[in-house]
Amino acid sequence: MRLMSFEEMKQRYESGEDSLELVLEKWERIFHNAKTVFHLQHFQDILKAAVVPIFLCAEYANQCRICPIFRVCRQGTSEDWVNLMRVLQAYAIAGDLLPRDTLLGHIETFVNKLKSCREETFRTSN
Helix, strand or coil, X not given: CCCCCHHHHHHHHHXXXXXXXXXXXXXXXXXXXXXXXXXHHHHHXXXXXHCCCCCHHHHCCCCHHHCXXXXXXXXXXXHHXXXXXXXXXHHHHHHHHCCHHXXXXXXXXXXXXXXXXXXXXXXXXX
């Protein structure tokens, strides 16, 4: 499963796919790839995929507080996001020397929080 590029995300978004579902897929792919990486370049590719812009930001520009993932993002300042980025950066520098479980744990936790945001969004919209 390859990592999601900005071009793919943009094409699928413009084709009418839901931006929240695209964010979840992006992070599920990152998690899947993190399970099998072994070379330093692979860890760097994961970091690049992590910072691919999402279209929720465009949809909720100047209205971040009502964005479905605001509590895990907070415009890139949430503790969840900052900690995840620190871990991804560390692995992009020395990932082939570090235990993979730490990386997988952080990504899995983040994916689960995104899923929780989606469930919350569905509950409040119905």
